[in-house]
Amino acid sequence: MTAKGLEISDFDIRHTIESAQPLTFHADYDLSTGSLSYASGKLLVEAGISKKGKKSIVRFGNIPARKEFIRRFRLDEDNMQRIYAQMSDNGIVSDAIRKYNGMRLTLNDPWETTVCFIISQFNNVKRIRGIVKALIAEYGEPIVVDGRTAGTGFPTSEQLMRAKDADLRRCGTGFRAKYLASAADFCTNNLDLYRLAGKPYAETKESLMEIDGVGDKVADCIALMGYGRLEAFPIDVHIKRSLERHYFNGNKKTIKQLHEFINMKWPGKTAGYAQQYIFHSARNL
DNA sequence: ACCCAGGCGGGCG
DNA sequence: CGCCCGCATGGG
Numbered sequence: 001m002t003a004k005g006l007e008i009s010d011f012d013i014r015h016t017i018e019s020a021q022p023l024t025f026h027a028d029y030d031l032s033t034g035s036l037s038y039a040s041g042k043l044l045v046e047a048g049i050s051k052k053g054k055k056s057i058v059r060f061g062n063i064p065a066r067k068e069f070i071r072r073f074r075l076d077e078d079n080m081q082r083i084y085a086q087m088s089d090n091g092i093v094s095d096a097i098r099k100y101n102g103m104r105l106t107l108n109d110p111w112e113t114t115v116c117f118i119i120s121q122f123n124n125v126k127r128i129r130g131i132v133k134a135l136i137a138e139y140g141e142p143i144v145v146d147g148r149t150a151g152t153g154f155p156t157s158e159q160l161m162r163a164k165d166a167d168l169r170r171c172g173t174g175f176r177a178k179y180l181a182s183a184a185d186f187c188t189n190n191l192d193l194y195r196l197a198g199k200p201y202a203e204t205k206e207s208l209m210e211i212d213g214v215g216d217k218v219a220d221c222i223a224l225m226g227y228g229r230l231e232a233f234p235i236d237v238h239i240k241r242s243l244e245r246h247y248f249n250g251n252k253k254t255i256k257q258l259h260e261f262i263n264m265k266w267p268g269k270t271a272g273y274a275q276q277y278i279f280h281s282a283r284n285l
Numbered sequence: 286a287c288c289c290a291g292g293c294g295g296g297c298g
Numbered sequence: 299c300g301c302c303c304g305c306a307t308g309g310g
Contacts, residue, residue, distance in 0.1 A: 020291070117291075117292095118293095120290090120291050120292080121290095121291080121292040121293060122289095122290065122291095122292055122293080122305070122306085123290055123291075123292090123306090123307085124289075124290035124291085124308085124309080125290080125291070126290090126308085126309075127290075127307070127308065127309085128290095128291080130308090131307095169306085172306085172307070172308085173306085173307095174305080174306030174307055175293095175304090175305045175306050175307095176293095176305095176306080177306090179293085212293090212294085213292090213293065213294085214293085215292060215293050215294080216292085216293090217291075217292060217293090218291085218292070218293080221291070234291070235291095236290095236291035236292080237289090237290075237291070237292090238290095238291070239291080254300085279291070283291085
């Protein structure tokens with residue numbers, strides 16, 4: 001174990017990678033070797049992850065990668081034992097905690113998160129991955145390390161602004177192409193997403209919903225995974241069905257009713273992790 | 286062939 | 299406010 005290495009409890013890279021968060025739409029992870037690589041801005045992060053008892057051991061190529069990794073997986077931020085204790089419900093969440101123990105929320109780039117979740121609407125995870133990778137290949141700029149190309153960065157809003165509608169559609173974006181074009185322009189010229197960092201949840205969400213193609217659910221996803229606002233509880237089809245089935249005898253509820261229920265059951269910053277565990281659990285049925 | 290996927294905007298009453 | 303509709307695309 002090198003000085004750059006890390007030994008952490010309550011961290012499971014596999015569950016995290018499989019839980020369909022922005023980073024995991026394009027990161028390369030090999031379950032058999034435990035090697036993970038992804039681009040973060042102009043930095044290429046390479047890590048080797050293995051298990052040692054109940055702990056995970058992570059090795060890095062360099063210090064910047066280590067720092068980025070800790071921030072990205074919220075390793076200094078979240079005390080999982082405390083969070084688990086707050087989330088527990090003797091029901092679906094407790095089951096999910098047992099099943100997906102160590103699954104983490106990731107903290108992603110706000111613009112990257114916005115793009116990923118605009119694409120997510122009326123779509124499925126497999127296709128989202130394909131579309132995101134196509135956009136990176138088409139519009140991202142190469143990351144150069146020691147004079148050689150080591151990967152491709154996620155396209156910035158300026159870079160994506162240059163895309164023509166037909167080209168965006170060729171990446172598989174479909175009817176969402178107009179939203180991406182509009183968002184790229186808006187986030188370049190009108191709304192600086194990086195200025196929202198650290199602002200309260202409600203204010204962040206309100207600003208995000210000014211973007212064409214970003215509604216209540218996508219704004220919650222961006223608030224949660226792009227800004228770390230753990231009060232957010234995005235309700236998608238899986239979550240909705242799961243809550244209705246387990247807490248309302250299968251009766252249909254509106255999104256608004258479900259939000260009211262959640263505010264009682266998982267108040268404040270308990271919401272975000274509860275949502276991610278329910279989502280992952282519901283999607284793996 | 287048919288149904289569904291991490292929804293949204295727009296139009297209607 | 300609620301409800302309903304269309305929407306690109308590929309996999310089950």
